[in-house]
Amino acid sequence: MKSLLAPGHRGCAGCCDAMAAKFTLMAAGEDCIVVSPTGCLEVMTTPYPESSWDVPFIHSLFENNAAVASGIEAALKAKGEMGNTKIIAMGGDGATLDIGMRSVSGAFERGHDFTFVCIDNEAYMNTGVQRSGATPFAASTTTSPSGTVSFGNIRPKKNMPAIMAAHGSPYVATTSIGYPKDMIRKVKTAVDVEGPTYVHAHSPCTTGWGFDTSKTVEVAKMAVETCLWPLYEMEDGEITKVKKVKNPKPVEDYLKMQRRFKHLFTKEGGDDFIKQIQALADKNIEKFGLQ
Amino acid sequence: MKRDFEKDKKDMVVVEGSYAVASAVKSCRPNVISAYPITPQTHIVEDLSQFMADGEIPNCEYIMVESEFSALSALVGSSAAGARSYSATTSQGLELMHEVLFNVSGMRLPVVMTVANRAVSAPINIWNDQQDSISQRDTGWIQLYAEDTQEVSDMTAQAFKIAEDPDVLLPVMTCMDGFILSHVYEPVVLLDDDLVAEYLPPFEPEFKLDPKNPKTFGAFADPNSYTEFRFLQQQAMNKALKTIEDAADEFYDLFGRYYGGLIDTYETDDADIILMAMGSIVGTIKDVVDKLRANGVKVGLLKVRSFRPFPVEAIKNVIKDAKVVVALDKNISIGLNEGALFTETKASLYNTKIDVPVIGFMIGHGGRDIPVETIENIIDEAKKVIDSGISVESQFTDLKEELL
Ligand SMILES: Cc1ncc(C[n+]2csc(CCOP(=O)(O)OP(=O)(O)O)c2C)c(N)n1
Ligand code: SF4
Numbered sequence: 001m002k003s004l005l006a007p008g009h010r011g012c013a014g015c016c017d018a019m020a021a022k023f024t025l026m027a028a029g030e031d032c033i034v035v036s037p038t039g040c041l042e043v044m045t046t047p048y049p050e051s052s053w054d055v056p057f058i059h060s061l062f063e064n065n066a067a068v069a070s071g072i073e074a075a076l077k078a079k080g081e082m083g084n085t086k087i088i089a090m091g092g093d094g095a096t097l098d099i100g101m102r103s104v105s106g107a108f109e110r111g112h113d114f115t116f117v118c119i120d121n122e123a124y125m126n127t128g129v130q131r132s133g134a135t136p137f138a139a140s141t142t143t144s145p146s147g148t149v150s151f152g153n154i155r156p157k158k159n160m161p162a163i164m165a166a167h168g169s170p171y172v173a174t175t176s177i178g179y180p181k182d183m184i185r186k187v188k189t190a191v192d193v194e195g196p197t198y199v200h201a202h203s204p205c206t207t208g209w210g211f212d213t214s215k216t217v218e219v220a221k222m223a224v225e226t227c228l229w230p231l232y233e234m235e236d237g238e239i240t241k242v243k244k245v246k247n248p249k250p251v252e253d254y255l256k257m258q259r260r261f262k263h264l265f266t267k268e269g270g271d272d273f274i275k276q277i278q279a280l281a282d283k284n285i286e287k288f289g290l291q
Numbered sequence: 292m293k294r295d296f297e298k299d300k301k302d303m304v305v306v307e308g309s310y311a312v313a314s315a316v317k318s319c320r321p322n323v324i325s326a327y328p329i330t331p332q333t334h335i336v337e338d339l340s341q342f343m344a345d346g347e348i349p350n351c352e353y354i355m356v357e358s359e360f361s362a363l364s365a366l367v368g369s370s371a372a373g374a375r376s377y378s379a380t381t382s383q384g385l386e387l388m389h390e391v392l393f394n395v396s397g398m399r400l401p402v403v404m405t406v407a408n409r410a411v412s413a414p415i416n417i418w419n420d421q422q423d424s425i426s427q428r429d430t431g432w433i434q435l436y437a438e439d440t441q442e443v444s445d446m447t448a449q450a451f452k453i454a455e456d457p458d459v460l461l462p463v464m465t466c467m468d469g470f471i472l473s474h475v476y477e478p479v480v481l482l483d484d485d486l487v488a489e490y491l492p493p494f495e496p497e498f499k500l501d502p503k504n505p506k507t508f509g510a511f512a513d514p515n516s517y518t519e520f521r522f523l524q525q526q527a528m529n530k531a532l533k534t535i536e537d538a539a540d541e542f543y544d545l546f547g548r549y550y551g552g553l554i555d556t557y558e559t560d561d562a563d564i565i566l567m568a569m570g571s572i573v574g575t576i577k578d579v580v581d582k583l584r585a586n587g588v589k590v591g592l593l594k595v596r597s598f599r600p601f602p603v604e605a606i607k608n609v610i611k612d613a614k615v616v617v618a619l620d621k622n623i624s625i626g627l628n629e630g631a632l633f634t635e636t637k638a639s640l641y642n643t644k645i646d647v648p649v650i651g652f653m654i655g656h657g658g659r660d661i662p663v664e665t666i667e668n669i670i671d672e673a674k675k676v677i678d679s680g681i682s683v684e685s686q687f688t689d690l691k692e693e694l695l
Binding site for chain 1: 362364506
């Protein structure tokens with residue numbers, strides 16, 4: 001299969017965003033138009049006059065990619081040029097569930113025929129690892145650092161897939177770049193389903209999370225194996241498929257791999273936070289019937 | 292203004308200004324419209340919606356967005372995908388678009404947008420002044436200001452022609468005074484679809500989002516290349532100076548109506564006092580000029596149609612022999628105590644041999660009425676400058692001392 005994302009982009013070694021983009025393009029094929037907000041993905045792939053994209057690509061702003069995608073869809077429809085072309089908006093967690101929330105919500109409510117892929121690396125990586133609404137509980141970031149009186153980010157992740165399902169999206173799925181086949185299948189399903197569809201891809205960032213550049217996939221898999229990141233699909237708001245986890249691993253196995261949770265193992269009182277994180281995983285096991 | 296009123300008369304209908312604009316947009320055959328309602332622009336989006344509901348705009352999608360931010364963002368996508376794209380807004384809506392305005396012009400997307408000029412908040416105020424669009428002057432949009440309903444309707448077709456000119460490729464804002472033009476019923480000739488088809492060719496951009504010929508839009512440019520993008524935008528604005536004039540001339544040839552190109556003049560040839568203004572106030576000033584000319588006062592009017600690009604040479608040519616120039620502004624740069632037309636006219640004369648005093652008046656903020664007497668008083672102030680020189684360069688008029 002021809003890779004539609006050229007090598008030589010400027011992502012860090014082991015970059016999750018690059019993988020997410022590559023898998024998405026594998027699923028969509030050549031006949032697609034990609035929209036991206038400001039963030040790692042856009043910055044590392046389009047340093048003028050170079051471009052990594054072998055498909056039409058447009059970056060506008062940080063907070064408007066779903067609106068830009070709406071306009072592209074409307075243009076192709078108005079001019080009778082839609083054919084089989086897939087429109088894909090791909091954006092970081094900040095661009096999706098924080099600053100871009102209104103535009104994503106508007107586009108889904110209006111029912112445009114496009115797929116939104118959220119590349120969730122759980123912080124604003126492009127500006128240097130600040131917390132976002134997708135940053136997990138107890139993670140240390142540059143704006144939610146652990147300190148003498150702090151254990152990092154005190155809020156849980158915003159449940160974006162549920163929000164998108166609540167918009168009436170016909171297809172919502174969670175996936176992970178640790179499972180390329182799963183991701184490609186889900187993005188392919190999403191682009192084939194008519195209407196606004198949503199794929200939320202868990203994407204460990206070597207730089208922001210603090211793990212060796214060779215371990216991106218391993219860390220991603222561990223999030224799924226500890227049940228902190230359940231993989232499921234929703235059709236018309238109902239959960240239809242869940243990836244089972246036979247023997248869930250303790251969350252420590254996942255947390256230990258990353259610098260952003262280091263304080264939980266070195267600071268007094270960290271145990272309690274690890275327990276709370278385990279409780280989140282246990283809740284997922286129950287809620288999604290993971291076992 | 293050149294216009295064959297006798298010829299036009301038989302085609303005239305009495306409609307609201309907003310309707311005339313909506314109808315003009317329809318005649319221009321847009322492919323994508325996206326707008327969000329805000330007073331006093333609302334009737335434009337409502338009229339366009341009705342045209343859509345009645346199937347009167349073929350091959351067009353109307354995106355009912357959740358905000359002005361998304362309205363213009365959607366047009367970034369649609370214009371890049373090769374669709375003729377239109378929006379309308381004002382005031383808070385325009386300010387909310389600020390970031391996207393830069394983006395549209397930076398990506399060289401020929402979007403056209405009507406601005407029904409309105410004051411900006413706080414205090415919140417829905418009436419007319421031009422602070423909203425003037426505050427966007429550095430965003431890289433062409434800005435044209437219309438005097439009356441007929442002009443803003445005709446200007447809509449001119450705007451698409453200018454924007455889509457391959458030498459220009461810049462977005463155009465057509466500005467009409469809120470309420471004063473948007474909500475007033477006037478006799479106008481609506482644009483004739485066949486003539487517009489002759490005037491305005493289909494939009495066929497050289498570059499667009501096309502899977503058969505992939506291109507990257509909106510790339511990341513470092514210090515090595517960013518400056519050149521800015522330079523090219525400025526160069527396009529320079530080219531637009533001629534395109535705007537050509538668009539007006541060509542429009543006159545086909546439709547028989549002309550309102551000036553970059554500027555228009557009224558009784559300026561031998562004028563000692565020249566008043567400069569933009570928008571609907573021009574009509575009031577013409578009446579005052581007529582009245583004072585009848586009394587032997589040598590006063591004239593310079594109407595500025597194009598504020599961006601700013602027609603420095605055209606303005607200099609008109610005002611060079613006057614004894615005093617007065618710029619009237621429905622806006623202010625707070626902290627400089629000057630309106631934009633005043634500042635820029637003054638700047639245009641600096642380092643030239645033209646030695647004419649320029650004074651400025653800030654008037655009509657937040658919809659305050661500008662009666663004939665106000666203009667007459669301003670002309671009295673201008674006479675004093677001829678007699679004894681400038682005492683105050685730039686000032687507010689008609690302030691209510693009891694409220695201060
Ligand atoms: C309006 C606005 N605010 C802030 C920024 C600065 N900014 C650029 S990218 C970014 C973070 C991107 O984070 P995310 O969407 O999660 O993508 P990532 O880089 O992590 O892949 C920020 C804050 C901006 N470009 N525009
Ligand atoms: S910071 Fe993270 S997301 Fe950004 S380029 Fe590096 S690895 Fe990729």
